Amino acid sequence: MAKLKPLTGAQATAEAMRQINPDVVVAYPITPQTPIVEFFAQFVADGVVDTEMVPIESEHSALSAVVGASAAGARAMCATSSQGLALMWEIVAAAPGLRLPIVMPVVNRALSAPINIHCDHSDTMGTLTLGWVQIYSENAQEAYENMLLALRIAEHPNVLLPVMVMQDGFITSHGVEVVKVLEDEEVKKFISERKPDRYLLNVKNPYTVGPLALPDYYFEVKRQQEVAIYNAKDVYLEVGEELSKLTGNKYPLFEEYRTEDAEAVIVALSSTAGTAKDAVDEMREQGYKVGLIKPKLFRPFPYKEMRETLERFKVVGVLDRSIAFGAYAPVYSEIRNALYESDKKPKLQSYIYGLGGRDIFKTDIKKVFEELLSGNVDSQTQRYIGLRE
Amino acid sequence: MAEKKGWKELMRGGDLPPATALENKTGSWRSLRPVWDPSNCIHCMICVSYCPDMAIPITKSEEGVIGKNGRVYKGTIRLETNFDYCKGCGICAVECPTKCITMVREE
Numbered sequence A: 001m002a003k004l005k006p007l008t009g010a011q012a013t014a015e016a017m018r019q020i021n022p023d024v025v026v027a028y029p030i031t032p033q034t035p036i037v038e039f040f041a042q043f044v045a046d047g048v049v050d051t052e053m054v055p056i057e058s059e060h061s062a063l064s065a066v067v068g069a070s071a072a073g074a075r076a077m078c079a080t081s082s083q084g085l086a087l088m089w090e091i092v093a094a095a096p097g098l099r100l101p102i103v104m105p106v107v108n109r110a111l112s113a114p115i116n117i118h119c120d121h122s123d124t125m126g127t128l129t130l131g132w133v134q135i136y137s138e139n140a141q142e143a144y145e146n147m148l149l150a151l152r153i154a155e156h157p158n159v160l161l162p163v164m165v166m167q168d169g170f171i172t173s174h175g176v177e178v179v180k181v182l183e184d185e186e187v188k189k190f191i192s193e194r195k196p197d198r199y200l201l202n203v204k205n206p207y208t209v210g211p212l213a214l215p216d217y218y219f220e221v222k223r224q225q226e227v228a229i230y231n232a233k234d235v236y237l238e239v240g241e242e243l244s245k246l247t248g249n250k251y252p253l254f255e256e257y258r259t260e261d262a263e264a265v266i267v268a269l270s271s272t273a274g275t276a277k278d279a280v281d282e283m284r285e286q287g288y289k290v291g292l293i294k295p296k297l298f299r300p301f302p303y304k305e306m307r308e309t310l311e312r313f314k315v316v317g318v319l320d321r322s323i324a325f326g327a328y329a330p331v332y333s334e335i336r337n338a339l340y341e342s343d344k345k346p347k348l349q350s351y352i353y354g355l356g357g358r359d360i361f362k363t364d365i366k367k368v369f370e371e372l373l374s375g376n377v378d379s380q381t382q383r384y385i386g387l388r389e
Numbered sequence B: 001m002a003e004k005k006g007w008k009e010l011m012r013g014g015d016l017p018p019a020t021a022l023e024n025k026t027g028s029w030r031s032l033r034p035v036w037d038p039s040n041c042i043h044c045m046i047c048v049s050y051c052p053d054m055a056i057p058i059t060k061s062e063e064g065v066i067g068k069n070g071r072v073y074k075g076t077i078r079l080e081t082n083f084d085y086c087k088g089c090g091i092c093a094v095e096c097p098t099k100c101i102t103m104v105r106e107e
């Protein structure tokens, strides 16, 4: 039987890590990720996990050590945020290239400059082209469950790629919720043991990992990697079905909330989707036909499924918690891309909100819905929620 | 080199089976050449393990060879550098504890 526990998003992540009991966890603190490795360090100190915990001097080294441990055959993890993710960028690109099944929780935080420790998605949106599977979590419950999903996806023989599991800095990572935690035994069974087909510590079967590949081979290796990340979509759904039997929750590529007969929907990631659900409920009570789409699996991006869903609506507003300077915002770009082939394109509007942790309220989201329903939209411009003129 | 492989045939992530460096002769890169003085060698294998190109072959010898101070070294011994692979980096010369390797300019 699952237990109900009051946990922060960071604690929920650490709880999943405790149950996974990785062989190696490399820790470097960075706000607002720090409590994940702090809680985990406590588990190590108390002897409830037998993880080798490596405190290290920087994030660049942290992910490097995780890469080494993973290549050696271990289950290895680290966690990061913002500048930390930026500092490890070089290795962030190397890990999927080396095809290592690393799971890394990322607590979303704005990137400098100016320095800001609060939530936005500019850190992980900057890594979209690097080849990690990306899953965004709305709350602590999802942060917990996504860690278990992530491990299975990463280690699946058709994937073998690293996975980032996101949650919103402070909003999710530091806010306490009731989280339904599975039995340790159930988790143990669900994740089973890592059985790598080759690993560096197997001296009976030596091989070279990370060799040089010049123009004659690099391209082919990248094509392999691309196929692997596309495979992650089916694996996500398959493993999700399995986890569903334990948790009773569903793991769609994106969640649809009250979209049945909706005319206007908004697309929003992570914790904002929770606020939007309340806004949708209130507007539904007043008779407005509105709904929400919450992307969960963001890489690989489910273009076809998203297109087939969005075609049903008249107008779609896309909320981005990051800017792509000189380009359409990251989530908006994907939604626009998804609809290019459609004959029944809804009208689109891009909104930027919440940068550097600026709050977004139900009233803001209701205003967005009113604007969408009024038909006053322009798919080629960006609008801003909560920005002072 | 054989026909180049397509992406489906490659090992995952471009990993390689062992000893593929044997196909890749790096001797032509050399501008300095290690000259080994076997009469000063203690067959400690330090040069062998530091050489990035496995350019220093080893063998087992029952009868042994004469090395430093006229001593006979038996068991695993190093042989003359293989110049097909030695790229002349000089690591062996730096690491050798008896300084029995000297780097000289290739003519």
Ligand code: SF4
Binding pocket: B036, B040, B041, B042, B043, B044, B045, B046, B047, B048, B078, B095, B096, B097, B098, B099, B100, B101
């Ligand atoms: S390091 Fe020097 S002494 Fe040792 S085996 Fe090599 S050449 Fe001989």
Ligand code: SF4
Binding pocket: B034, B050, B051, B052, B053, B054, B055, B056, B081, B085, B086, B087, B088, B089, B090, B091, B092, B093
């Ligand atoms: S010079 Fe470099 S490549 Fe040549 S034998 Fe010495 S260590 Fe090896």
